[in-house]
Amino acid sequence: MAIESNYEAILEKLIDQTKIYGASLNTTDGLPIISVFKNHKTIEDAFISALSSAMTMQSEKVISEFGCGALHNCKIQGDDGQVLLWKVGKSKILLVLAPKSISQAILHLGIKNSIRSLEKVNM
Numbered sequence: 001m002a003i004e005s006n007y008e009a010i011l012e013k014l015i016d017q018t019k020i021y022g023a024s025l026n027t028t029d030g031l032p033i034i035s036v037f038k039n040h041k042t043i044e045d046a047f048i049s050a051l052s053s054a055m056t057m058q059s060e061k062v063i064s065e066f067g068c069g070a071l072h073n074c075k076i077q078g079d080d081g082q083v084l085l086w087k088v089g090k091s092k093i094l095l096v097l098a099p100k101s102i103s104q105a106i107l108h109l110g111i112k113n114s115i116r117s118l119e120k121v122n123m
Contacts, residue, residue, distance in 0.1 A: 004034055006121045010114050011036040014096070018110040021081065021097040025118065026052045028091050037097065052095045056085055086111055088118050 011023045015036060022037030024045065030053035032045040059074040073086040077100070084096040084107075094115060098107055 003121055007034045007118065008036060010117045010121070013117075014110050014114040018098070018102065018107055020102065020107070020110075021099065023097065023114075024048060024052070024095045025088065026093045026095060028053055028056065028087075028093055030054070033092065048095065052085055052093045056087070056093050059085070084111065086115060088115050092118070094118065 007025050011025065011034065014020065014023055015038060021039060022035065022043075024035030024037070025033040026049035027033060030050040032049040035043065035045050035048070037043050055074065055076070056071070060071045063069065063071045071087060073084060075085075076083045079100070081100050082098050082102075084098065086094045086096070088094050094111065096107070096111060
């Protein structure tokens with residue numbers, strides 16, 4: 001099974017288990033690796049990946065400025081949904097698009113399980 005297929009299977013499982021809208025795996029340099037968005041077919045992978053990288057870099061600067069250690073994740077919440085960015089190792093970012101009403105406990109558990117699985121896949 002190709003690495004990309006492994007990544008896609010992990011993201012599909014996250015979507016199925018948590019009922020999120022979709023997820024993407026990107027490099028910290030802003031390059032897309034794989035994305036799975038069920039009802040958002042018009043999402044531009046390269047643009048979302050670049051935004052993920054920029055947001056993560058800015059969040060790392062804020063965390064560093066306040067002396068809070070290493071960045072693990074950041075959350076952006078809107079009126080109708082939320083975007084979560086989680087570091088996957090040193091070189092990847094997991095972006096999760098979720099409804100506003102989702103259980104945070106289930107969401108975080110699903111994300112953490114997915115990150116463990118993603119870290120096991122060698123690239």
